[in-house]
Amino acid sequence: MFDKNRVLLGIAPIAWTNDDMPELGGENTFEQCVSEMALAGFTGSEVGNKYPKDTKALKKALDLRGICIASAWFSSFLTTKPFEETAAPFLKHRDFLYEMGAKVIVVAEQGHSIQGMIDTPVFDRKPHFTAAEWESLARGLEKLGKLAQEKDMNIVYHHHMGTGVQTATEIDKLMEMTDPKLVYLLFDTGHLVFSGENPQQVLAKYAKRIKHVHLKDIRQDILVKVTSEKMSFLQAVKAGVFTVPGDGMIDYEPLFAELANNNYEGWFVVEAEQDPALANPLEYAIKAREYIREKTNL
Ligand SMILES: O=C1C[C@@H](O)[C@H](O)[C@@H](O)C1=O
Numbered sequence: 658m659f660d661k662n663r664v665l666l667g668i669a670p671i672a673w674t675n676d677d678m679p680e681l682g683g684e685n686t687f688e689q690c691v692s693e694m695a696l697a698g699f700t701g702s703e704v705g706n707k708y709p710k711d712t713k714a715l716k717k718a719l720d721l722r723g724i725c726i727a728s729a730w731f732s733s734f735l736t737t738k739p740f741e742e743t744a745a746p747f748l749k750h751r752d753f754l755y756e757m758g759a760k761v762i763v764v765a766e767q768g769h770s771i772q773g774m775i776d777t778p779v780f781d782r783k784p785h786f787t788a789a790e791w792e793s794l795a796r797g798l799e800k801l802g803k804l805a806q807e808k809d810m811n812i813v814y815h816h817h818m819g820t821g822v823q824t825a826t827e828i829d830k831l832m833e834m835t836d837p838k839l840v841y842l843l844f845d846t847g848h849l850v851f852s853g854e855n856p857q858q859v860l861a862k863y864a865k866r867i868k869h870v871h872l873k874d875i876r877q878d879i880l881v882k883v884t885s886e887k888m889s890f891l892q893a894v895k896a897g898v899f900t901v902p903g904d905g906m907i908d909y910e911p912l913f914a915e916l917a918n919n920n921y922e923g924w925f926v927v928e929a930e931q932d933p934a935l936a937n938p939l940e941y942a943i944k945a946r947e948y949i950r951e952k953t954n955l
């Protein structure tokens with residue numbers, strides 16, 4: 658059983674408009690997106706490119722719909738650029754999220770990342786950090802963690818396909834190399850299964866360090882195609898590798914049970930990017946909300 662006051666349900670705007678491929682859902686407006694999130698029964702959202710940049714305007718639009726901001730993605734370049742080039746935009750991002758009332762900041766290292774390269778096969782060409790790059794990443798993340806804590810916030814690290822922290826082994830290395838009081842983990846079910854990992858094993862190891870959860874499911878038949886046809890990450894998304902929880906191959910019952918047993922506190926954010934022309938975002942948001950209701954007390 659989750660504590661309903663401490664576990665909240667959000668959904669990411671990426672199902673309405675995909676910032677990685679703005680042609681997917683380019684016609685969907687911000688207002689439609691947040692209205693449909695509320696209609697489907699969610700009370701939180703992450704931040705998309707169409708959201709007003711002005712915090713007052715954003716708050717007003719969200720308050721009207723009973724939605725708040727759970728977090729937002731931040732790209733770090735700690736392995737490839739001087740720390741200051743990550744720190745300056747991070748502070749701006751932190752302050753924006755602080756004003757919006759968020760408690761966690763999603764960070765993903767984009768140094769050498771191939772996640773945005775549409776023609777680069779995601780399994781063959783993912784980066785592997787050198788020892789020096791791991792060191793820069795770990796020390797840089799700890800510094801970002803301290804900057805977040807100045808505002809009583811925390812960073813949550815997003816392991817991600819096509820990046821240097823994708824596999825369970827890479828997650829282990831990052832967790833071992835960083836201070837658990839400064840660097841927390843974001844648990845994204847879809848990225849783990851895409852990478853061939855066992856999400857239950859990752860969860861069992863890091864349940865106490867997880868402060869944010871992305872719920873995305875995987876269509877197994879599409880994953881087989883992605884692997885055999887050597888697709889890129891973005892081609893895989895377009896082909897429909899991701900879907901909402903309950904609509905794919907992931908068994909969420911043991912995952913929810915483990916999180917509940919560890920008194921998980923924070924957000925569950927449904928994050929299922931797929932082509933909105935093929936997968937109606939409202940329909941899939943409702944489907945996800947019903948599935949979570951069926952499998953949990955939320
Ligand atoms: O959290 C995420 C943010 C997206 O931009 C990303 O590509 C997606 O797959 C994800 O998990």
Ligand SMILES: [Co+2]
Binds near residue numbers: 815
């Ligand atoms: Co995610």
